[in-house]
Amino acid sequence: MAQRTQVAIIGAGPAGLLLSQLLHVAGVDSIVLERRDQAYVESRIRAGVLEQGTVDLLERAGVADRLHAEGLPHNGFRLALDGELFRIDMRELTGGKSVTVYGQTEVTRDLIAAHQSRNAPLVFEAEDVSLHGLDGDALFVTYRRDGAEQRLDCDYVAGCDGFHGPSRAAIPAEVLRVYEREYPFGWLGILADVPPCDHELIYSNHARGFALASMRSPTRSRYYVQVPLDEKLADWPDERIWDELAIRLGEEAASRMTRGPSIEKSIAPLRSFVAEPMRHGRLFLAGDAAHIVPPTGAKGLNLAASDVAILAEALIRRYAHNSHEGLEGYSARALARVWKAERFSWWFTGLTHRFPDMDPFARRMQVAELSYIRDSAAAQRVVAENYVGLPLH
Known part of the structure; x- marks a missing residue:
């Protein structure tokens, strides 16, 4: 036909x-x-x-x-370095974009x-x-x-x-x-019908690895933790994921985090x-x-x-x-x-994740760059204009 x-x-x-x-x-x-x-x-x-x-x-x-x-x-999102949070005000930095x-x-x-x-x-x-x-x-x-x-x-x-x-x-x-570039880690994600720990996303760089606090609605949360590529989902019961998130997101975010049973879990390579x-x-x-x-x-x-x-x-x-x-x-x-x-x-990705071959100097460079972004409006503007999306030309 x-x-x-x-x-x-x-x-x-x-x-x-x-x-x-x-x-x-x-x-x-x-x-x-x-x-x-x-x-x-x-x-x-x-x-x-x-x-x-x-x-x-x-x-x-x-x-x-x-x-x-x-x-x-x-209108913004948060970055965290070993639990210390600071905010990128996208709307303010990009002339009203969100x-x-x-x-x-x-x-x-x-x-x-x-x-x-x-x-x-x-x-x-x-x-x-x-x-x-x-x-x-x-x-x-x-x-x-x-x-x-x-x-x-x-x-x-x-x-x-x-x-x-x-x-x-x-x-x-x-x-x-x-x-092509393949990264030596993946994201372990958990979806749960619990309120988010923050009204905006949190991208966290922690000594134990990256974590992200996100959401799908006011009552449904999506969280991720960085894991090695050979990790098995069976080794990550819900309680272990919540415990790891609490550590990596830091005390302020963890104090507002509501735990609950997962409705979906997966590991995705990057x-x-x-x-x-x-x-x-x-x-x-x-x-x-x-x-x-x-x-x-x-x-x-x-x-x-x-x-x-x-x-x-x-x-x-x-x-x-x-x-x-x-x-x-x-x-x-x-x-x-x-x-x-x-x-x-x-x-x-390079700014927020821990790489297996990262030596102490590379770690200090991550810390220095995040500190610079925290203290510089010009650096925050660069991050914000990329995050909200560059224009079509």
């Missing part, structure tokens, strides 16, 4: 769904293919700190009502609901997705659904299918350049990854298909959103004005912002 659309979108994560919604608002047709089922996609636990630019984009897409009703605006805490899971659910309310083509459980004719005039995607082979003819393909998807793999190896170019023929990569950042600084979802903003603008111009300029410049424009976000995430 063959279908036809203007833009085939591979992947029903936030990047693919948001791109489809933005194209719909502008009158451009798309079909989204996703290999997982809807329940799996809607239950994926991910981060949820949205830059102002991402919030603006969701407003443009017409899916921000619940975000504004339930999201938690944050971030909003709203889970990526909720963003995904809002976008799926918007698609289904307008009966938009959203194909779950699309197996064996394969891209054909990227360099020619007959571009199409094949996949299998309910045991039947399907063909989707299209003008362009947006690869929003994550690190392991088929889109990046469709770019010839001699064309693709990959840059990596920095960029693939260049983000365009090959009529294939355009966006989000984790092209780049991954460590979660320090909350750039993953926001980078995906900025990719989508640039790509949607280019596709809309192509169909509205028959202009190919935006599409031709997509990779360079997107990568310029990607690398700046990669730099911030890499730097912030």
Whole structure:
């Protein structure tokens, strides 16, 4: 069975769904293919700190009502050095910019609901997705659904299918350049239905390792502790995690921390990854298909959103004005912002974590840099403007 659309979108994560919604608002047709089922996609636990630019984009897409009703605006965040807290006032330092805490899971659910309310083509459980004719005039995607082979003819393909998807793999190896840094530790995360210990996030550098106090709502908290990559989840019962958090976050934060049973626990490795170019023929990569950042600084979802903003603008111009300029410049424009976000995430990770090979001199340099940031408005401004998100150029 063959279908036809203007833009085939591979992947029903936030990047693919948001791109489809933005194209719909502008009158451009798309079909989204996703290999997982809807329940799996809607239950994926991910981060949820949205830059102002991402919030603006969701407003443009017409899916921000619940975000504004339930999201938690944050005007600052806290840094801690061995339990001593100080605050970065983002709003004051960036001329009024802030971030909003709203889970990526909720963003995904809002976008799926918007698609289904307008009966938009959203194909779950699309197996064996394969891209054909990227360099020619007959571009199409094949996949299998309910045991039947399907063909989707299209003008362009947006690869929003994550690190392991088929889109990046469709770019010839001699064309693709990959840059990667794997970190020698992971984040052990715990999600619990308890109130947060602070109304803003706390990033803590402690002699025992990094910790983060975050939240999903006023009644649901998300905490992380840095652990070696070979740690086993079974060795970390809830009580051990809470005890370790109390030590690493320090007495002030620990005194406000409410303990409770976990509703989800996981260990995630940290990596920095960029693939260049983000365009090959009529294939355009966006989000984790092209780049991954460590979660320090909350750039993953926001980078995906900025990719989508640039790509949607280019596709809309192509169909509205028959202009190919935006599409031709997509990779360079997107990568310029990607690398700046990669730099911030890499730097912030290095500032807040303990590395296995860290000698006393390196530790003293961490302490000195955190002390400098604490005492310098200029240094805090640099941190704040990166945290709230750099502008699209």
